[in-house]
Amino acid sequence: MNELDEIKSCGSAFPPEPAGEKARPAFGYTLHAQDGRARLGTVHTPRGDIRTPAFMPVGTVATVKALYPEQVRQAGADIILANTYHLMLRPGAERVARLGGLHSFMRWDGPILTDSGGFQVMSLSKIRKITEAGAEFQSHIDGSRHMLSPERSIEIQCLLGADIQMQFDECIELPAERREVERAMELSLRWAERSKASFERHSKAGQALFGIVQGGTDAELRARSARELVAMDLPGYAVGGLAVGEGHDVMLATLEGVLPHLPESKPRYLMGVGTPEDLIESVRRGIDMFDCVMPTRNGRHGLAFTWGGRVNLRNAKHAEDLSPLDPESACPAARDYSRAYLHHLMRSGEYLGAMLLSWVNTWFYQELMAAMRLAIAEGRFEAWAAATKERIGRKG
Amino acid sequence: MNELDEIKSCGSAFPPEPAGEKARPAFGYTLHAQDGRARLGTVHTPRGDIRTPAFMPVGTVATVKALYPEQVRQAGADIILANTYHLMLRPGAERVARLGGLHSFMRWDGPILTDSGGFQVMSLSKIRKITEAGAEFQSHIDGSRHMLSPERSIEIQCLLGADIQMQFDECIELPAERREVERAMELSLRWAERSKASFERHSKAGQALFGIVQGGTDAELRARSARELVAMDLPGYAVGGLAVGEGHDVMLATLEGVLPHLPESKPRYLMGVGTPEDLIESVRRGIDMFDCVMPTRNGRHGLAFTWGGRVNLRNAKHAEDLSPLDPESACPAARDYSRAYLHHLMRSGEYLGAMLLSWVNTWFYQELMAAMRLAIAEGRFEAWAAATKERIGRKG
Numbered sequence: 002m003n004e005l006d007e008i009k010s011c012g013s014a015f016p017p018e019p020a021g022e023k024a025r026p027a028f029g030y031t032l033h034a035q036d037g038r039a040r041l042g043t044v045h046t047p048r049g050d051i052r053t054p055a056f057m058p059v060g061t062v063a064t065v066k067a068l069y070p071e072q073v074r075q076a077g078a079d080i081i082l083a084n085t086y087h088l089m090l091r092p093g094a095e096r097v098a099r100l101g102g103l104h105s106f107m108r109w110d111g112p113i114l115t116d117s118g119g120f121q122v123m124s125l126s127k128i129r130k131i132t133e134a135g136a137e138f139q140s141h142i143d144g145s146r147h148m149l150s151p152e153r154s155i156e157i158q159c160l161l162g163a164d165i166q167m168q169f170d171e172c173i174e175l176p177a178e179r180r181e182v183e184r185a186m187e188l189s190l191r192w193a194e195r196s197k198a199s200f201e202r203h204s205k206a207g208q209a210l211f212g213i214v215q216g217g218t219d220a221e222l223r224a225r226s227a228r229e230l231v232a233m234d235l236p237g238y239a240v241g242g243l244a245v246g247e248g249h250d251v252m253l254a255t256l257e258g259v260l261p262h263l264p265e266s267k268p269r270y271l272m273g274v275g276t277p278e279d280l281i282e283s284v285r286r287g288i289d290m291f292d293c294v295m296p297t298r299n300g301r302h303g304l305a306f307t308w309g310g311r312v313n314l315r316n317a318k319h320a321e322d323l324s325p326l327d328p329e330s331a332c333p334a335a336r337d338y339s340r341a342y343l344h345h346l347m348r349s350g351e352y353l354g355a356m357l358l359s360w361v362n363t364w365f366y367q368e369l370m371a372a373m374r375l376a377i378a379e380g381r382f383e384a385w386a387a388a389t390k391e392r393i394g395r396k397g
Numbered sequence: 398m399n400e401l402d403e404i405k406s407c408g409s410a411f412p413p414e415p416a417g418e419k420a421r422p423a424f425g426y427t428l429h430a431q432d433g434r435a436r437l438g439t440v441h442t443p444r445g446d447i448r449t450p451a452f453m454p455v456g457t458v459a460t461v462k463a464l465y466p467e468q469v470r471q472a473g474a475d476i477i478l479a480n481t482y483h484l485m486l487r488p489g490a491e492r493v494a495r496l497g498g499l500h501s502f503m504r505w506d507g508p509i510l511t512d513s514g515g516f517q518v519m520s521l522s523k524i525r526k527i528t529e530a531g532a533e534f535q536s537h538i539d540g541s542r543h544m545l546s547p548e549r550s551i552e553i554q555c556l557l558g559a560d561i562q563m564q565f566d567e568c569i570e571l572p573a574e575r576r577e578v579e580r581a582m583e584l585s586l587r588w589a590e591r592s593k594a595s596f597e598r599h600s601k602a603g604q605a606l607f608g609i610v611q612g613g614t615d616a617e618l619r620a621r622s623a624r625e626l627v628a629m630d631l632p633g634y635a636v637g638g639l640a641v642g643e644g645h646d647v648m649l650a651t652l653e654g655v656l657p658h659l660p661e662s663k664p665r666y667l668m669g670v671g672t673p674e675d676l677i678e679s680v681r682r683g684i685d686m687f688d689c690v691m692p693t694r695n696g697r698h699g700l701a702f703t704w705g706g707r708v709n710l711r712n713a714k715h716a717e718d719l720s721p722l723d724p725e726s727a728c729p730a731a732r733d734y735s736r737a738y739l740h741h742l743m744r745s746g747e748y749l750g751a752m753l754l755s756w757v758n759t760w761f762y763q764e765l766m767a768a769m770r771l772a773i774a775e776g777r778f779e780a781w782a783a784a785t786k787e788r789i790g791r792k793g
Contacts, residue, residue: 063741067748092716092741099717100737108734320488321495338504341496345459345488352463355748 027207028236030268034378038287041377044268046112046164047207051079053289054373056366057114062087063107066297067359070108077367080112082292085157086121090140094160102162115163117154120172131171151195159203168196170213175245182217186226189215197233211270213241218251220258227262238263239270253282260287277306277369277393281386284373296362301355303347306365310395319344332364423603424632426664430774434683437773440664442508442560443603447475449685450769452762453510458483459503462693463755466504473763476508478688481553482517486536490556498558511559513550516568527567547591555599564592566609568638578613582622585611593629609637614647616654623658634659635666649678656683673702673765673789677782680769692758697751699743702761706791715740728760
């Protein structure tokens, strides 16, 4: 697409920030433009700016799977996410700190966001016990026993050196009784207070702690969670506990209920989401940041996102197709290799298949965000969103 | 090592070849210099020159595992090897031909050597029956029945478009009765004649067929095999059926018996070999070409070859070692990442670990060949070999 050349220089269309450390806060958010509820902005961190709406590739155990760090940066990512739960178990937070922190360990010099570990304790660990104090659990790797509390989660995130850290929260499985959703939401609010206190003790200048709105799909609980977190005056807010099986429409309805309660002056992050259509509809409602394993996980399974629609490279129809995967993409893997070759690599279970398709999908997600930023800047987000959803929704 | 800068321009030290297509045969070998029995040469092919001694990275199913083709080239490889057995089963030789041949399929524009499939029929297929006609076998992938004969093997290699093709041979397991070794060697000679006849029908100008010397570890059988093959006047000769468990010293003794029977004017290829020490000792005896899965397979298992010795990255002693894997290597993976990070990646079973160590090892093998070429050119191979074996034999 021709607009991509423009997108590359999109940031320069905005008035330059005043120079000097005092003129710009070490962490902050600038809202450049709005188109409907869609927001174009910049999150400022000491390690560099994050152009929003932003998609954060997931580097679970200190690597974005099957990609060199240079490829993640070249795809257009300003920030990546890493997982507290995985890194505390292996190689261990204290070890990463002794080695100089996560950035130099994994050779990513841009900002890093870490989650709190709460979600993985629920989804991955073998045995867990949630109390007011925190979560006791057994490692999914070796069965060893561990404790995560708000204090320990923040301590770990500071040891890793994360630029954006997340409060410790309890993520429950949906559907659940309202009473249970309310209990977990209120516990998460108390944990937010404790996370904030711990963050104030351990963090460095320029690092930021985000609160996480919980409350399932209940509008009243979500609103209460948002109001209480906003009262804590945190530098950013996330919406958690969605994309866990409730469905696209329920997720969007929940978002619509939450977002009016969050301040316009701070970034809003929708955790663990999602498909390209999810991203478009969430940006349309005012979300600024996303993370999801979908581009890399789907890539490893042979599913590609392209500007012409989704493509399952394992499908036999590609076996003798000499056309490239996506001539509209700027990713070398989408242009230089034939579908026939990619099909062969996936059928053969070869590393290079996972490497190429993870690259294609990571690049596609960044191009999608860049296209959204451009559409917002030019005040044509609605038309762009409708046209884009139509073309990328096809089966290629 | 400082000599590496020089090695990069090593080829230019030799007198330029006369220009024009007629002046240089489409396929040929030039012997530039000898140091003892070690030979410095060039194998000429229409797809480019191969600097010898040469190591061919193995691209079994049309990919050198866990590497982009650009990385293989940048490491210094002039030629790669692909496997007839694997490619005939998936994606199929006729399919590769319809797609334009193996070179464009896998994006490798340099020369490619294919083996005949004989070795894999023995080592991989479930059921096999060897007759005068050829080998019947069942696919290790789906159990389907196939037949490989000298005629079909060459037809497949021509369909793939291989620049250097190998005669079909029977590889038996060692140790074996002399009678059995002799029977298989004589069958392989008859198959060489049939391979040659098939090659003359199917091949294109500039492609070359190599014969394979068999005969186990029996000097008399090996000599007879070599003499009969040389009488067929093939453009190159391989030594097959070694490095199958007979041990380093027996392998070298067998080589010493064979090589005097092969013409000096043609390239000599030792199949499926081997460790860095194997390569040095074989070059010392007059071998020009090698292939082996060791650099990539060891890389996937966490074993690295470095100029300071072998390193097992899975070893706990590397867990907090911030030093690079090999500061003497020019490979980015050996210089830019810490041993601690590589250790973490291998322990976590991450793609990037296999990617980085396959890259390091592939690069090391190419640097080793370049260093050998330079040492031969400068007439100091013996001293270089002794010093190099000492340093790379360490446990790092």
